[in-house]
Amino acid sequence: MLKYHDELNAVLRAIADPTRRAVVERLAKSPAVVSDLAAPFSMALPSLMQHLRVLEDAGLVTSQKHGRVRTVSLRTGALDVLHLWLGEQRTPQKIMPTGLAPT
Amino acid sequence: MLKYHDELNAVLRAIADPTRRAVVERLAKSPAVVSDLAAPFSMALPSLMQHLRVLEDAGLVTSQKHGRVRTVSLRTGALDVLHLWLGEQRTPQKIMPTGLAPT
Numbered sequence: 596m597l598k599y600h601d602e603l604n605a606v607l608r609a610i611a612d613p614t615r616r617a618v619v620e621r622l623a624k625s626p627a628v629v630s631d632l633a634a635p636f637s638m639a640l641p642s643l644m645q646h647l648r649v650l651e652d653a654g655l656v657t658s659q660k661h662g663r664v665r666t667v668s669l670r671t672g673a674l675d676v677l678h679l680w681l682g683e684q685r686t687p688q689k690i691m692p693t694g695l696a697p698t
Numbered sequence: 699m700l701k702y703h704d705e706l707n708a709v710l711r712a713i714a715d716p717t718r719r720a721v722v723e724r725l726a727k728s729p730a731v732v733s734d735l736a737a738p739f740s741m742a743l744p745s746l747m748q749h750l751r752v753l754e755d756a757g758l759v760t761s762q763k764h765g766r767v768r769t770v771s772l773r774t775g776a777l778d779v780l781h782l783w784l785g786e787q788r789t790p791q792k793i794m795p796t797g798l799a800p801t
Contacts, residue, residue: 607714608714620786
């Protein structure tokens, strides 16, 4: 288990990439086999596998192999760390009076 | 106004960097002058200004100059696009029965 900030870093770096984010969006609906994941991206399988590796290292997805078929799932609570961070940023914003700004 | 996916991309790329994320966390509490923002990072001012530029381009922060003092604020609703995206990923996950996995 990574520490909070490391985990948050890994998750944000993983989903900052549009392809990896699209994979997460797809897996949020249901698990999928690797070949089905690759299809909409017109991407070579090795490239997709690299993206999946980043998502797996970030703790976002997990996969299981049955025979020659690998099925990828979004981990339960995969995005919890991001929910947590966003929740922390909800502190109401104070307005600093211009007259009090340091000179 | 950037489109949703472009805005989401820009926000995620901006906060995937730990320094920029720390600036956002600081500004979520209250606006701050640039010199005060720089202090905790033991970072040269030009480097901080570059980070602020990225945050500003992503629509996360805004700044106002009064005399020689620039005050930076988190934009209202700055992180809304991320809340929205996270909300979309809440679709309950279906469990694929192993026996139904394609062969």
